[in-house]
Amino acid sequence: MSYQARAAVLREYGGDVTIETIEVDEPADNEVLVRTAACGVCHSDLHFKQGAMPHFPVPTVMGHEAAGVVEKVGKNVRDLQPGDHVVACNTIYCGTCKQCLYGRPHLCLDRMGPAARRPKGSSPRLSANGEKLIPFTDLGGFAELMLLPERAVVKIDKDIPLDRAALIGCAILTGVGAALNTAKIEPGSRVAVFGCGGIGASIIQGARIAGAREIFAVDIVDSKLEQAKGFGATTTIDSSKTNPVSAIRDQCGGVDYAFDAVGSTDLLCKCFSSLGPRGTAVLVGAIPAGEKLEIEARGFLGGERSITGSMMGSNRFKLDVPYYLDLYRQGRLDLDSMISARRPLDELNDAFTVMEGGAALRTVITF
Known part of the structure; x- marks a missing residue:
């Protein structure tokens, strides 16, 4: 049948x-x-x-x-x-x-x-x-x-x-899970989320639930940045008008966790560059096959920064x-x-x- x-x-x-x-x-x-x-x-x-x-x-x-x-x-x-x-x-x-x-x-x-x-x-x-x-x-x-x-x-x-x-x-398992399960955000941490669509909004909520003290939301769409505030973002950055890495580092010296919610080598590099000492950049978005990442190796040594992936949170x-x-x-x-x-x-x-x-x-x- x-x-x-x-x-x-x-x-x-x-x-x-x-x-x-x-x-x-x-x-x-x-x-x-x-x-x-x-x-x-x-x-x-x-x-x-x-x-x-x-x-x-x-x-x-x-x-x-x-x-x-x-x-x-x-x-x-x-x-x-x-x-x-x-x-x-x-x-x-x-x-x-x-x-x-x-x-x-x-x-x-x-x-x-x-x-x-x-x-x-x-x-x-x-x-x-x-x-x-x-x-x-x-x-x-x-x-x-x-x-x-x-x-x-x-x-x-x-x-x-x-x-x-x-x-x-998908969206919640992936985004909230990236914050709570993969990164294991600690209370009082500073967090940056690059891309504020469904996955990014979920990461922001996960960071808020985890007790992050400061959450930077980065996007190029005004409506998504406004929505990000409702989900828990404390600072929004329009990356079409402002260099997000400079803005983050000027405000707090670097974040503890930065998330690429889109799946972009450019955004993942920006995540890494926005980290403070011992910070972790997390690739969450589904990145297209064949994409290569190029980052200056000294960035790993100086400050003991790291990059990791998150498979479905x-x-x-x-x-x-x-x-x-x-x-x-x-x-x-x-x-x-x-x-x-x-x-x-x-x-x-x-x-x-x-x-x-x-x-x-x-x-x-x-x-």
Whole structure:
């Protein structure tokens, strides 16, 4: 048995997505069929659409920041049942490799293994007219139905609106997690965030939750800088008019943590240059394949500065998702203001156009 669903399919890099009716297979033993309620539009989707992530093949059902309601479960699934509300996450883990056992499932060494993929020779999860379709990052959230591995979802309480819950699956896990899990910002620290879109706004909130004394928000869009104040930024810098590194160093001598929320070698260099002694620059944004970083080596020696990456906020999403939703309930994490627009699936290409223009904080496709 299979199910029909409307979905956004990308068939060639650089092209528009097409809204097609696809076939969704019956759940296998360890899979869950989810009726999608909402899926956020992330810069990673745009990077992939533009061809900057060629390690993901086409044709692809796009989308990865999704939440929905369980429709059906495979026979070996014990923790979920039809009617459950869930958030999807693409850091699917095996649970038995060295990294998983160390408590780092986001770095699972068997990420592409049986926990995430069907065995060779199996029928595809998604197809159209007999052609196999690849769900983007194993999720494929821009579709009315998602067929997901059990370890790609976490159950949430039903009091959380699903359009807000969807943001947890990428923007919040990545941004708040970069602040709390990867950098482990200490209370009283100074922080700079370069890029104040959905990820940057989440990092700012994470820094505020961690107790940062000063948070610099850097962007070139006035509306995003104004929104950054509401999320916790104490100082905003329009980098189209002011050198952000000079402004930061003039004000405090250098920050303890600086985050590149966009995925740009230029911004990562600026992050590094804005650090004080023993400061850490964190690459959070999805950087295009093949990009190289050039930094004067003495910058590492003088002041003992460092650079690190953050993979999806170093998340343990089965633990982090409920935690972040508790913060939302308590009014300490603002998900409501993160959503700049809600659009139907048919307007996904328009949402990408708005994102390219830099105006959107987070557009959510709702079903």
